[in-house]
Amino acid sequence: MSQENLPKGYDPAAIEQQWRDHWEQNKTFTPEMPAKSASYSIVIPPPNVTGNLHIGHALNLTLQDILCRHARQQGKTVLWVPGYDHAGIATQNVVERRLAADEGKSRDDLGREAFLERVWRWKEEYGGNITRQVKAMGCSVDWTRERFTMDEGLSRAVRKVFAGLYKQGLVYKGDYIVNWCTRCHTALADDEVDHVPQKTKLWSFNYPLEDGSGHITIATVRPETILGDVAIAVHPEDERYQHLVGKKAILPILRRPIPIIADNYVDREFGTGAVKITPAHDLNDWLIGEKHKLEVVQVIDDAGIMNAKAGPFAGLPKLEAREKVAAEFEKLGLLAKVEDYENSIGLCYRCKEIIEPHISTQWFVSMRPLADKAIAAVPSRTQLFPDTWLKTYYHWLDTVRDWCVSRQIWWGHRIPAWTCGNCGALLVEEEAPQQCDQCGCAELQQDQDVLDTWFSSALWPFSTLGWPEETQDLKTFYPTSVLVTGFDILFFWVARMMMLGLQFMDEVPFRHVYIHALVRDADGRKMSKSIGNVIDPLEMIGKYGTDALRFTLTAFAAMGRDIRLSEERIDGYRHFVNKIWNASRFALMNMPADGQLAPLDPGRVEGIHHQWILHRLEEVKADTLKSIGSYRFNDYAQGLYKFIWTELCDWYLELIKTDMQAGGEKQTAAQYVLWTVLRETLVLLHPVMPFVTAEVWAALPTPDGKPATDIALEPFPAARPACLKAEAAAQMSMVQEAIVAVRTIRAELNIAPALRLKAIIKPQDDAAACVLESQRPVIEALARLGELVIDVRAAAPRLAANQVASGNEIIVPLEGAVDFEAEKARLDKELVKLEKELAMLEGKLANPNYLEKAPPHLVERDRARVDELKDAALKLKQVRARFA
RNA sequence: GGGCAGUUAGCUCAGCUGGUAGAGCACCGCCUUCACACGGCGGGGGCCACAGGUUCAAGUCCUGUACUGCCCACCA
Numbered sequence: 001m002s003q004e005n006l007p008k009g010y011d012p013a014a015i016e017q018q019w020r021d022h023w024e025q026n027k028t029f030t031p032e033m034p035a036k037s038a039s040y041s042i043v044i045p046p047p048n049v050t051g052n053l054h055i056g057h058a059l060n061l062t063l064q065d066i067l068c069r070h071a072r073q074q075g076k077t078v079l080w081v082p083g084y085d086h087a088g089i090a091t092q093n094v095v096e097r098r099l100a101a102d103e104g105k106s107r108d109d110l111g112r113e114a115f116l117e118r119v120w121r122w123k124e125e126y127g128g129n130i131t132r133q134v135k136a137m138g139c140s141v142d143w144t145r146e147r148f149t150m151d152e153g154l155s156r157a158v159r160k161v162f163a164g165l166y167k168q169g170l171v172y173k174g175d176y177i178v179n180w181c182t183r184c185h186t187a188l189a190d191d192e193v194d195h196v197p198q199k200t201k202l203w204s205f206n207y208p209l210e211d212g213s214g215h216i217t218i219a220t221v222r223p224e225t226i227l228g229d230v231a232i233a234v235h236p237e238d239e240r241y242q243h244l245v246g247k248k249a250i251l252p253i254l255r256r257p258i259p260i261i262a263d264n265y266v267d268r269e270f271g272t273g274a275v276k277i278t279p280a281h282d283l284n285d286w287l288i289g290e291k292h293k294l295e296v297v298q299v300i301d302d303a304g305i306m307n308a309k310a311g312p313f314a315g316l317p318k319l320e321a322r323e324k325v326a327a328e329f330e331k332l333g334l335l336a337k338v339e340d341y342e343n344s345i346g347l348c349y350r351c352k353e354i355i356e357p358h359i360s361t362q363w364f365v366s367m368r369p370l371a372d373k374a375i376a377a378v379p380s381r382t383q384l385f386p387d388t389w390l391k392t393y394y395h396w397l398d399t400v401r402d403w404c405v406s407r408q409i410w411w412g413h414r415i416p417a418w419t420c421g422n423c424g425a426l427l428v429e430e431e432a433p434q435q436c437d438q439c440g441c442a443e444l445q446q447d448q449d450v451l452d453t454w455f456s457s458a459l460w461p462f463s464t465l466g467w468p469e470e471t472q473d474l475k476t477f478y479p480t481s482v483l484v485t486g487f488d489i490l491f492f493w494v495a496r497m498m499m500l501g502l503q504f505m506d507e508v509p510f511r512h513v514y515i516h517a518l519v520r521d522a523d524g525r526k527m528s529k530s531i532g533n534v535i536d537p538l539e540m541i542g543k544y545g546t547d548a549l550r551f552t553l554t555a556f557a558a559m560g561r562d563i564r565l566s567e568e569r570i571d572g573y574r575h576f577v578n579k580i581w582n583a584s585r586f587a588l589m590n591m592p593a594d595g596q597l598a599p600l601d602p603g604r605v606e607g608i609h610h611q612w613i614l615h616r617l618e619e620v621k622a623d624t625l626k627s628i629g630s631y632r633f634n635d636y637a638q639g640l641y642k643f644i645w646t647e648l649c650d651w652y653l654e655l656i657k658t659d660m661q662a663g664g665e666k667q668t669a670a671q672y673v674l675w676t677v678l679r680e681t682l683v684l685l686h687p688v689m690p691f692v693t694a695e696v697w698a699a700l701p702t703p704d705g706k707p708a709t710d711i712a713l714e715p716f717p718a719a720r721p722a723c724l725k726a727e728a729a730a731q732m733s734m735v736q737e738a739i740v741a742v743r744t745i746r747a748e749l750n751i752a753p754a755l756r757l758k759a760i761i762k763p764q765d766d767a768a769a770c771v772l773e774s775q776r777p778v779i780e781a782l783a784r785l786g787e788l789v790i791d792v793r794a795a796a797p798r799l800a801a802n803q804v805a806s807g808n809e810i811i812v813p814l815e816g817a818v819d820f821e822a823e824k825a826r827l828d829k830e831l832v833k834l835e836k837e838l839a840m841l842e843g844k845l846a847n848p849n850y851l852e853k854a855p856p857h858l859v860e861r862d863r864a865r866v867d868e869l870k871d872a873a874l875k876l877k878q879v880r881a882r883f884a
Numbered sequence: 885g886g887g888c889a890g891u892u893a894g895c896u897c898a899g900c901u902g903g904u905a906g907a908g909c910a911c912c913g914c915c916u917u918c919a920c921a922c923g924g925c926g927g928g929g930g931c932c933a934c935a936g937g938u939u940c941a942a943g944u945c946c947u948g949u950a951c952u953g954c955c956c957a958c959c960a
Contacts, residue, residue, distance in 0.1 A: 581922095851940085
């Protein structure tokens with residue numbers, strides 16, 4: 001881009017693509033190794049390979065990118081590792097559905113090998129999708145280190161960890177009642193089950209007692225499981241039933257005698273206080289069954305169909321059986337009552353099928369020892385931001401149950417366990433064993449199951465850095481600096497990374513965890529395809545540009561609070577991008593024609609407007625460091641927004657227009673200061689708005705006249721203490737107030753903006769007069785004056801509009817057809833305002849306790865303000881009197 | 885049932901260690917002023933959910949109440 005032909009409106013599309021390509025081709029974000037400076041690293045939360053980028057990713061990626069680009073500016077050796085996740089069930093479902101739709105085949109028709117080949121093929125074809133979307137966001141990841149949870153290195157890490165845990169005694173195989181998805185045909189972890197409320201019925205049935213002495217009534221929402229009942233439980237201290245404990249009841253329909261047992265799990269208040277026990281189909285019943293050594297009778301198979309043990313109902317889907325069993329009870333006259341009832345039901349988080357508790361043999365990871373380590377490491381070694389999540393984190397780890405890690409699907413890391421076909425020995429090894437270590441035979445059969453997707457994700461912070469090899473990356477970048485993630489996967493992922501990182505690296509996986517909000521729609525609802533309120537980041541990028549999207553998300557990313565996003569907001573911040581663009585155009589138009597700036601020491605520049613903006617720049621630099629350093633992203637974005645729009649553009653650019661026209665030294669000084677401020681501001685803004693800043697940066701003259709550098713490699717601007725000039729800043733704001741006073745008078749009295757007014761400023765003292773005088777051309781230009789008198793002894797004309805600003809009296813003589821009534825009203829309004837504040841302050845100062853106990857400087861400040869207000873009020877009253 | 889947030893201008897939200905409130909959008913008026921109408925200038929608008937308490941002083945700290953949202957939990 002050359003500086004002559006910057007177009008008037010900013011057009012993101014072409015410019016962004018150019019920079020994406022530039023950064024990727026130049027490997028700009030591949031860190032130099034071995035690292036010559038402190039390291040800073042982040043691993044990307046790997047998006048699903050099947051996935052599309054949603055707005056939550058966009059937020060997540062933007063915040064990480066800000067941190068990485070900022071760390072680079074601070075001279076750190078930065079690595080941001082990109083990658084994606086194989087997403088076991090999700091991906092398998094996608095490919096299965098496609099297979100069914102295109103060829104009418106199931107995965108079983110193909111067989112394991114052929115099906116997996118299809119999944120890989122699918123992944124090659126569509127896996128790049130998510131990568132392209134990450135690239136669109138402008139993420140400064142190192143593409144040369146892109147990883148996939150199923151690639152060879154990571155797969156090896158998975159096997160090594162699994163075998164390692166086994167050898168440490170932390171992995172075991174056992175029968176357990178698990179959450180079973182009858183559609184995905186696999187076990188699910190507790191976390192993978194969504195609970196939703198449902199309206200159903202609560203049936204109460206009578207079970208006759210074996211000795212014919214009556215019946216006992218139980219309540220259930222699942223009559224079909226009655227066929228698997230093995231006991232009835234009551235509370236041990238429940239007088240109603242104590243005499244029945246030890247007796248037997250007859251399970252109707254199947255006419256099986258079942259014992260009545262006592263267990264304090266039973267809630268006496270609920271229903272009849274007697275509960276049927278079906279260990280095969282309910283978690284609690286399973287636990288009670290274990291305790292009381294009850295038989296397990298499974299009546300529903302792994303597809304959700306009643307099996308042979310269900311007697312007359314065999315072959316029916318469970319929901320049909322439910323109705324039929326209830327009807328049968330009614331026919332037998334054993335239905336006590338039916339009520340409407342609401343409870344919650346578990347759904348598969350992938351396919352939304354109802355979860356069926358199901359007994360099967362699964363692999364488990366013992367969580368207790370791992371969880372204890374993860375608890376101990378927080379917050380001393382890993383800090384959470386915001387720390388309101390601490391309790392949640394601890395609570396989950398305190399109550400965590402063993403992790404069921406086996407899944408009965410095909411796509412994923414196959415469990416590295418082998419059973420000997422000869423002696424039945426179980427071998428768990430990192431690499432496939434050649435022969436049984438017990439009997440030496442070679443008939444080894446590998447376990448059919450694969451591991452939970454989250455198992456490989458749990459290793460992500462070290463597996464992506466090359467573990468188990470002792471790579472330079474691992475040494476340099478582990479532990480990572482920060483993990484940026486949404487709270488929705490705090491348990492799924494963060495806690496498990498903590499556990500396995502500590503177990504295998506002896507070190508936490510990250511020093512900080514920044515937990516960001518959820519992005520919701522404008523009405524606070526979760527975005528979902530079914531509601532149709534999804535904001536697609538790619539569509540937004542196309543419409544408004546990536547910088548606008550990123551800035552919007554950042555500006556609303558207040559810690560610990562959800563973001564309500566609407567398209568109008570993104571559009572709003574697009575205006576800001578355009579504003580920056582146009583301010584930059586102005587700057588470029590005003591740079592010296594040859595691009596050679598006369599060097600200047602910013603600390604010694606004359607002119608309070610320059611001193612003021614340089615002073616503010618220093619403050620903004622410090623604020624930026626503080627905001628990003630403490631993860632206050634909204635402060636970071638909004639601080640820059642305010643500085644750029646209201647200070648740099650609305651004031652400073654206007655202030656220097658007279659300098660630019662004046663030529664000579666005034667012009668060269670203005671050029672240099674503008675150039676300095678704009679350049680440094682661009683660097684501050686770059687982490688959140690990489691594209692527009694890169695483009696403008698490249699167009700600006702360079703200090704040495706050489707071709708422009710890449711702003712992505714530019715260090716954070718060093719502090720310039722010599723530019724901190726609070727006094728100049730205060731003087732400047734006095735001048736601004738004088739200008740605003742004239743403008744207010746003009747607007748409120750409906751004086752045409754084009755009319756060159758006469759104004760008289762009566763400064764409060766000689767010092768003020770001197771400052772105002774030095775800014776005469778600026779005041780005349782910005783207040784649009786034809787004539788300006790600055791005089792401490794000035795006498796106001798009889799009829800004049802009047803305003804007091806910073807102790808200076810601003811007088812606009814009213815001539816011609818000016819609305820005197822409007823001026824009177826304006827003065828009254830002004831007076832009311834003054835007197836209100838005065839009353840408040842005087843009340844405060846009348847309080848002896850305040851005078852005695854408040855810090856003296858505050859009392860002083862209030863007294864000074866009272867004097868100022870009194871003075872202003874007096875002046876206004878005098879003017880007001882003339883109108884009366 | 886337990887836990888955690890939130891309740892500030894019409895809307896969406898800032899307000900960190902206490903000194904009687906800010907932004908963006910929306911709204912009203914004026915303006916095609918030579919970077920920008922994706923703009924400029926000016927303006928209106930809030931007893932900071934409610935009730936107590938601590939304090940010279942509370943949106944800001946403490947207690948309680950009421951709603952809203954989220955997370956966790958085995959009540960059949």
